[in-house]
Amino acid sequence: MVRSEEATAAPRAKALALAEAFVECSDAVYRFILYRVGRDRTVADELLQDCCHEAVRHKNPPTDPDRFGAWMVGIARNLIRRHWRLRRRDQRNQPLDDPATGVRLLEMLESNEVDPAAATTEATEALMLAVTALAPSEQRLVGGVYFEGRSLEQLADEQRTTAKAIEARLYRIRAKLRKLLRDPTKAGDA
Amino acid sequence: MNDNDRIDVRFDEHLRTLAARTPVEPGPDPRVMQGCLNILQRPTTPNWRTTVQTYRKPILWSSMGMAAMFALFATSLWPHANPTVHAALVVEKLAKQAAANPLMQLTVENLAMDEVQCTAHLQLGKGGIAGDVNVRVESPDDEMPGTIEVEASIGLGGNNNWILIRRLSVPDPKAQFFLNMFLPPGQETLLVLPADSDIGNEVGAEIEEALQELRSGELIEAFKQLLANHAEVGATATNQPDGTIRLTLPIQDEEAIEAVVNLFHKGEGEEHQDGETPPVAVEKKINKSSKTKSHAAQAHKAIEKHHAKHVEDGAKELIGATVNAVYDPATETVRMLEVLGLGSPNARISLVLSEGDVDANLLDSARVAKPGVRTLDLGAIESIIKSFEGMHDKK
Numbered sequence: 001m002v003r004s005e006e007a008t009a010a011p012r013a014k015a016l017a018l019a020e021a022f023v024e025c026s027d028a029v030y031r032f033i034l035y036r037v038g039r040d041r042t043v044a045d046e047l048l049q050d051c052c053h054e055a056v057r058h059k060n061p062p063t064d065p066d067r068f069g070a071w072m073v074g075i076a077r078n079l080i081r082r083h084w085r086l087r088r089r090d091q092r093n094q095p096l097d098d099p100a101t102g103v104r105l106l107e108m109l110e111s112n113e114v115d116p117a118a119a120t121t122e123a124t125e126a127l128m129l130a131v132t133a134l135a136p137s138e139q140r141l142v143g144g145v146y147f148e149g150r151s152l153e154q155l156a157d158e159q160r161t162t163a164k165a166i167e168a169r170l171y172r173i174r175a176k177l178r179k180l181l182r183d184p185t186k187a188g189d190a
Numbered sequence: 191m192n193d194n195d196r197i198d199v200r201f202d203e204h205l206r207t208l209a210a211r212t213p214v215e216p217g218p219d220p221r222v223m224q225g226c227l228n229i230l231q232r233p234t235t236p237n238w239r240t241t242v243q244t245y246r247k248p249i250l251w252s253s254m255g256m257a258a259m260f261a262l263f264a265t266s267l268w269p270h271a272n273p274t275v276h277a278a279l280v281v282e283k284l285a286k287q288a289a290a291n292p293l294m295q296l297t298v299e300n301l302a303m304d305e306v307q308c309t310a311h312l313q314l315g316k317g318g319i320a321g322d323v324n325v326r327v328e329s330p331d332d333e334m335p336g337t338i339e340v341e342a343s344i345g346l347g348g349n350n351n352w353i354l355i356r357r358l359s360v361p362d363p364k365a366q367f368f369l370n371m372f373l374p375p376g377q378e379t380l381l382v383l384p385a386d387s388d389i390g391n392e393v394g395a396e397i398e399e400a401l402q403e404l405r406s407g408e409l410i411e412a413f414k415q416l417l418a419n420h421a422e423v424g425a426t427a428t429n430q431p432d433g434t435i436r437l438t439l440p441i442q443d444e445e446a447i448e449a450v451v452n453l454f455h456k457g458e459g460e461e462h463q464d465g466e467t468p469p470v471a472v473e474k475k476i477n478k479s480s481k482t483k484s485h486a487a488q489a490h491k492a493i494e495k496h497h498a499k500h501v502e503d504g505a506k507e508l509i510g511a512t513v514n515a516v517y518d519p520a521t522e523t524v525r526m527l528e529v530l531g532l533g534s535p536n537a538r539i540s541l542v543l544s545e546g547d548v549d550a551n552l553l554d555s556a557r558v559a560k561p562g563v564r565t566l567d568l569g570a571i572e573s574i575i576k577s578f579e580g581m582h583d584k585k
Contacts, residue, residue: 027217146209
């Protein structure tokens, strides 16, 4: 049976679109995995590649970067579960989305009196689990503003929008973060 | 500023302080990243699961449903060739035959659709499905060109479910090496499916669903109307020595085919609007959130569109094909429906309807397989794995 040129061009275009979408969300997906496998970079590397194998085997993967990111996080979540299931003996090292730690951190961040600089390691871990559960584009924004200390104007220039729009997005992201700290299962991290 | 805004301002300030003293792990190593990109940019190889999912329904429909539907089209044109036989009577007889759960002997020879070539001889009936299947899938992978070839016999009926692999070859030499460990070349291997496997019932449900369409009075009425609008298409009728009448119809009328395809689409849309159970894959996605429901609806639509596309493609392949139907006036039954030249000049699909059930000999693996055939009991293997996992858990 002779295959037409279209038949070979379509898979190539699909592969290219997948690769482009992956470049956009790879950091976010990688950190999502890393903070959930006890920051073991070897395991995270392996799981990220497994995610790509799963993605390429799928018949109709989404190619829109945001949807692709959320979809890859879904794949990653299943692979992480399998990872811990296969390593029952090491499960004591598994970072747990303990609601109590998240709630304590949230109270601290919302309160007037407490100094956040006194936060425990568990609390910062809870923060990172919540941050990495955000969508890739949201993670980039939170990373830029809070972790790298960049100005709203800088980010607005990069994203070709206004500082006001960035501010509004951040407001929504903070509300989402508070929700995630209060209840990590909201991100499907049960 | 309301309370919520005040909380947000404090949260914002404190988050800045906390984030400033929290180191963030860097992204993936460039080499890992390159590895990932290599994986993603490699064209996909077809795997058997997606191939089966993609072609199961279209093949079932095109071989059973469409042969029957287009033969209805043909038989209903009878009055123009032989006025003594009334078209409506023939259509109704066929619907009656379908309602009586007949034994269907399906023969598919040299059917070629996209990368898949198929030859099959199957019996489908109340007792299950049994017969021989040869499938050849051409790999679209440029790096590893070749074909996946499967020669097998199947017997699915109640608790007696098995697949006899006569030959299985894949283009990937490593995969072939591992396959040879389980399925030695030149030797038949009988895969016995677990007793509680639901595959027989699933296939039964698919057949039942297809028959349900045939039994639908509305569909028959719609077809009659459609035939009235496309009457002159050049059918010929021949009286055969055994008293039967053979109707031959070359499919050339694109407009009529388009009308049939539209009828299919209309029928499918109505079904699901009535709240019929959506496909399992979509059903799993539905939960309480309305947003998810809308995603599920979108996914459902996409699947419907995908199936509709296959029906449409299949229908287009029919242009240039020939439909034959054999009607027995003595018993007032349609004996055989046949489509020739579907997709390739030497392709043939035929459906012979008769009373009775699937041949018990075909359902019996001991009669189909060579004596001393190598057997893999998938149920036993599964229980060994489970007990091993249980031991591991206790430790």
